[in-house]
Amino acid sequence: MGKVYLIGAGPGDPELLTVKAARLLERATILLHDSLVSREVLQLIPRHAEVIDVGKRCGQKLLTQDEINALLVSYAANHEAVIRLKGGDPVVFGRAGEEIEALRRANVPFEIVPGITAALGAAAAAGISLTDRRVASQIVITTYSRGSDVAATDPFAVTPQLDWAAISSSTTLVLYMPGADYAEVSRRLRKAGQPEDLPCVIVSTATTRNQQIRWTTVAGLANEAKLPAPALLIVGRVATHEIQEIAATNWRSESPEPKAHPMIS
Amino acid sequence: MGKVYLIGAGPGDPELLTVKAARLLERATILLHDSLVSREVLQLIPRHAEVIDVGKRCGQKLLTQDEINALLVSYAANHEAVIRLKGGDPVVFGRAGEEIEALRRANVPFEIVPGITAALGAAAAAGISLTDRRVASQIVITTYSRGSDVAATDPFAVTPQLDWAAISSSTTLVLYMPGADYAEVSRRLRKAGQPEDLPCVIVSTATTRNQQIRWTTVAGLANEAKLPAPALLIVGRVATHEIQEIAATNWRSESPEPKAHPMIS
Numbered sequence: 001m002g003k004v005y006l007i008g009a010g011p012g013d014p015e016l017l018t019v020k021a022a023r024l025l026e027r028a029t030i031l032l033h034d035s036l037v038s039r040e041v042l043q044l045i046p047r048h049a050e051v052i053d054v055g056k057r058c059g060q061k062l063l064t065q066d067e068i069n070a071l072l073v074s075y076a077a078n079h080e081a082v083i084r085l086k087g088g089d090p091v092v093f094g095r096a097g098e099e100i101e102a103l104r105r106a107n108v109p110f111e112i113v114p115g116i117t118a119a120l121g122a123a124a125a126a127g128i129s130l131t132d133r134r135v136a137s138q139i140v141i142t143t144y145s146r147g148s149d150v151a152a153t154d155p156f157a158v159t160p161q162l163d164w165a166a167i168s169s170s171t172t173l174v175l176y177m178p179g180a181d182y183a184e185v186s187r188r189l190r191k192a193g194q195p196e197d198l199p200c201v202i203v204s205t206a207t208t209r210n211q212q213i214r215w216t217t218v219a220g221l222a223n224e225a226k227l228p229a230p231a232l233l234i235v236g237r238v239a240t241h242e243i244q245e246i247a248a249t250n251w252r253s254e255s256p257e258p259k260a261h262p263m264i265s
Numbered sequence: 266m267g268k269v270y271l272i273g274a275g276p277g278d279p280e281l282l283t284v285k286a287a288r289l290l291e292r293a294t295i296l297l298h299d300s301l302v303s304r305e306v307l308q309l310i311p312r313h314a315e316v317i318d319v320g321k322r323c324g325q326k327l328l329t330q331d332e333i334n335a336l337l338v339s340y341a342a343n344h345e346a347v348i349r350l351k352g353g354d355p356v357v358f359g360r361a362g363e364e365i366e367a368l369r370r371a372n373v374p375f376e377i378v379p380g381i382t383a384a385l386g387a388a389a390a391a392g393i394s395l396t397d398r399r400v401a402s403q404i405v406i407t408t409y410s411r412g413s414d415v416a417a418t419d420p421f422a423v424t425p426q427l428d429w430a431a432i433s434s435s436t437t438l439v440l441y442m443p444g445a446d447y448a449e450v451s452r453r454l455r456k457a458g459q460p461e462d463l464p465c466v467i468v469s470t471a472t473t474r475n476q477q478i479r480w481t482t483v484a485g486l487a488n489e490a491k492l493p494a495p496a497l498l499i500v501g502r503v504a505t506h507e508i509q510e511i512a513a514t515n516w517r518s519e520s521p522e523p524k525a526h527p528m529i530s
Binding site: 090124125142 | 397
């Protein structure tokens with residue numbers, strides 16, 4: 001029986017693969033990848049390798065997660081190494097959980113090879129620190145999905161708890177998959193008490209040739225044109241291009257600090 | 266004038282450097298690193314390169330952040346490429362913010378080369394998904410520091426807002442630098458309303474030869490012996506070795522959902 005490698009392909013630039021991921025890709029004989037892996041990374045796969053795009057097949061038809069799990073287990077019976085390549089990092093919104101479970105249940109040895117998750121690629125591209133200690137003490141990484149989208153694509157997901165009001169003024173919020181409706185994201189952030197002038201940056205196809213970066217604010221976000229996927233949104237006081245102004249800025253408003261949340265002493 | 270590369274050294278295993286980081290390290294002529302970069306990664310630096318350990322000098326004396334900033338700017342005047350190597354990723358608790366600001370102010374070109382941050386190295390080592398969609402919808406990355414430690418080492422930091430009560434049952438909490446007093450961390454988590462049987466995993470020196478992993482719970486954490494730094498703590502329903510039990514488990518208690526936090530609709 002072979003081994004399955006769950007490998008992070010990073011944000012797009014092939015040079016941002018890890019040395020280990022690049023070494024394993026070079027030797028791949030069978031490889032399954034999703035649709036978030038960049039074209040440039042896919043070009044590193046040897047021509048003789050069998051490549052299965054599990055994100056799309058026959059045009060728009062998707063393989064179910066159960067079908068992907070079953071493929072991994074069955075290929076492992078006949079191959080020394082099965083490569084499962086995922087955009088970013090496998091354990092951050094990469095659905096690795098169910099694949100790990102299926103492999104454990106079938107007693108298939110596996111290894112996770114981490115990748116540069118989108119938040120880190122985007123922050124590096126934008127030249128900002130996610131935890132600038134003068135203004136940020138934590139990072140919240142989550143996704144944005146409209147209720148209907150969640151139900152349609154992810155029936156087993158837990159109820160999304162976009163508890164953005166709980167996000168304090170020293171939090172950097174990183175929103176994966178912000179979708180097409182930036183005005184709605186802006187509305188939700190404002191409704192949750194986030195200041196209108198709180199900086200945001202949208203980073204599209206970070207670290208690739210087509211990378212785009214838009215500096216805006218919670219209010220300004222509503223007027224931004226949609227950028228190509230994969231994109232993400234960084235919201236917080238660190239998300240400003242004028243980083244020297246971070247410490248000096250007087251923020252007009254603060255996010256609410258509900259009394260029901262005792263500060264830990 | 267040269268260029269400064271702020272490079273993430275990843276969690277420890279040299280194979281988890283990015284291809285780009287490894288390439289830049291190979292050619293380094295001058296390099297500044299902090300104390301979290303693993304010995305194995307430091308061994309990749311060419312012998313002829315000038316290496317400055319800015320984490321420690323003359324035994325315990327630390328360079329101030331201002332001194333490090335000044336060194337980066339002055340070296341850039343005389344070197345084509347200055348390498349600033351940081352454990353994990355530069356923009357996640359790596360104090361890149363102030364270095365970026367100093368470089369911008371001095372008009373020194375710079376580039377951030379992301380690295381595998383500790384959370385991803387630890388999750389890969391433990392074989393868990395941080396966002397298993399059946400039980401988790403977001404990740405909170407923060408640090409744990411006792412008040413006195415913060416004041417002593419980080420006078421400019423924002424007030425740490427360890428608002429752990431705000432962490433819902435579908436959050437995965439990743440605590441960097443959990444310190445030596447696990448009993449106190451356990452106490453704070455329980456005080457914040459986190460269930461006693463909520464799984465935790467402590468990962469020490471992830472991805473190195475000395476890696477250690479301890480599976481426990483919020484209550485059990487109090488009785489764990491301290492593991493060597495760098496260590497981190499993952500708290501949440503994903504943090505169980507018996508991952509097939511994730512979906513089936515009935516959790517005896519839930520973290521509080523304060524009414525003061527409106528759920529976003």
